[in-house]
Amino acid sequence: MNIIEVVSQSQKQSFLDFARTLYKNDPNFACPLDGEINGIFDPKENSFFKHGEAICWVLTNEAGQVIGRIAAFINTHKAFSYDQPTGGCGFFECIEDKDAAFLLFDTAKDWLKERGMEAMDGPINFGENDNHWGLLVEGFMPQGFGMPYNKAYYKAFFESYGFKVFFEQYSYHLDRTKPFPERFWKIAEWIAKKPGFEFEHFKFSNSEKYIQDIIEVYNEAWKFHDNFTPIDIEDIRKMAREGKGIIEEEFIWFAYHEGKPIGFFVAMPDINQILIKMNGKLDFWNKLKFFYHLKRKTITRARITIMGVVPRYQRFGIESAIFWHMDKAIKAKKQYTEVELSWVGDFNPKMISIYESVGGVRMKKHHTYRCLFDPKAPFKRIPIIPLENRGSKAFKE
Known part of the structure; x- marks a missing residue:
């Protein structure tokens, strides 16, 4: 298997196309617009680049076929506000292969560690958390615009790698x-x-x-x-x-x-x-x-x-x-x-x-997971919002 940083136009297209291939026969999947995803990783489009950085990779097999993808990012406005400096990974997609999934997670983790991070949240967005945030674990049906849809086997990948639930996200109808x-x-x-x-x-x-x-x-x-x-x-x-x-x-x-x-x-x-x-x-x-x-x-x-x-x-x-x-x-x-x-x-x-x-x-x-790079470090879930300070807002952390 070969990890490739997404730099060229053809690599960007491969990053986008892999989701189309993976969900080709899934009637619940609404593919995000290419322009929307490209905009997230374009410093001219995404204001989060003013206070952060991001990178994408694709994973190929021996035949050169794309079998996975992932992105990693650091939002410096929030990264250092936790007990451990925390970055993020997202836009994860992978065939049903644990070794491939772990290689993608390792790649994101190593990039974050090189930049001083000690933990990784995922799957999250390099942007506001109303879109592309969390892993679907219950309710595999067509999702609302901005809400992630994914393969059911991803849950086992994240949890066996060492991600723990930082908080749960509920959608009501x-x-x-x-x-x-x-x-x-x-x-x-x-x-x-x-x-x-x-x-x-x-x-x-x-x-x-x-x-x-x-x-x-x-x-x-x-x-x-x-x-x-x-x-x-x-x-x-x-x-x-x-x-x-x-x-x-x-x-x-x-x-x-x-x-x-x-x-x-x-x-x-x-x-x-x-x-x-x-x-x-x-x-x-x-x-x-x-x-x-x-x-x-x-x-x-x-x-x-x-x-x-x-x-x-x-x-x-x-x-x-x-x-x-x-x-x-x-x-x-x-x-x-x-x-x-x-x-x-x-x-x-x-x-x-x-x-x-x-x-x-x-x-x-959906689950938002956190992976502490030091497995001996104490893990804390996100605190309950105190009653007197609660903003009545659906999704923001």
Whole structure:
């Protein structure tokens, strides 16, 4: 077997193509767009290169055929905030061969050790953890956009190598053809109509205001949490620009108290329901196919990806009130029959309780693993978020 650093254009293509080959006959796999994956490893596209570095490899057999791939990266904003300096690995794919998998893990670990790391999280993203984060271990069905799908045998690879569960990630599903539980609905409606509180949805015509509101709530809600790092505002602006034509304005809601932003929810149409037909390519014909299915309202599921409420308002039921408004907006678009609430970590019991209170059913589980390079070092799982500091956000660490 031969490990090859991905440098040339042909090697980059091999890195991308291997996933297509591996999942060729799997009807649940929605191949991410090539441009999206390339952008993650492009310093001009990914702001994380301002405070980190990344590398990719492919693994070939004796015949020169690609049989695996992996990436490694260091986010210096977080790497040194743990007991052990910690990097990451991700975008792991491999045939069902333990020796091949271990060689890929060894390669990532050695690269990280050379740069002073003492631990490795995986599989994770070189970016925000709403996308490409965690290993699917339960719920092998079509995933929402950004949620990883993988081979079931990967779990044994990670755990036998020495990775341990750092935290679990749960995805809940809401059947929008069924009403919210009556008790929740009454409380949410009462809060939504309290004087001094206002709720409104995102509008592209005033996008900069809402982007600033997201940043303000995000920083206030999570500044007390372990390993907090501010969002890069340019990343939010980029998502807004690229999402135009796909984003439903009525699926992004904000809460205000006396004019001050205190909370937000972001739900996105699950474009995986279209991407699953495109095999990762966005050529001319696939662009036509994409917009054809968009117009045909092929997308029937939305995914709530991020939410936040500033701490002093977290006991007011603001989350419930936003759900109340968002539910009416989703019902008005009758093609949407399902909402995925993903992901929420096992370290955030408040959000788990909220998801279950609205009737969410746990459908999928991902693991974020950590491998300590010194097996004698004490292993600690991520701490539970203290009640008084909980940001009501689905996925952020």
